Amino acid sequence: MGGLRKEGICAPEQRLVGTRRSIQTRQNKAVSFASDISPIIIKLRQSGMSLRNIATDLHAKKIPTARGNGAWTAMAVRRVLMTVS
Numbered sequence: 001m002g003g004l005r006k007e008g009i010c011a012p013e014q015r016l017v018g019t020r021r022s023i024q025t026r027q028n029k030a031v032s033f034a035s036d037i038s039p040i041i042i043k044l045r046q047s048g049m050s051l052r053n054i055a056t057d058l059h060a061k062k063i064p065t066a067r068g069n070g071a072w073t074a075m076a077v078r079r080v081l082m083t084v085s
Helices: 009-046 051-060 074-084
Strands: none
Touching: 009 051, 009 074, 051 074
């Protein structure tokens, strides 16, 4: 058995476990963020606004994106809606 061992798991298996944990953590954060912001987006969408106009509105209101950079796009708005549906 090659590779370094820690707690009975070889190094490649450790990386796989760490990668899976990292992915799960990011997915959980995305779902949490989408759940928090979706009521605002849904309300704007129900009022007839396009995804692009919603993105512009969120940016104008300085509502940060999941990454915190404030650069809302129509695709980011769509992804939030898809995450909560």
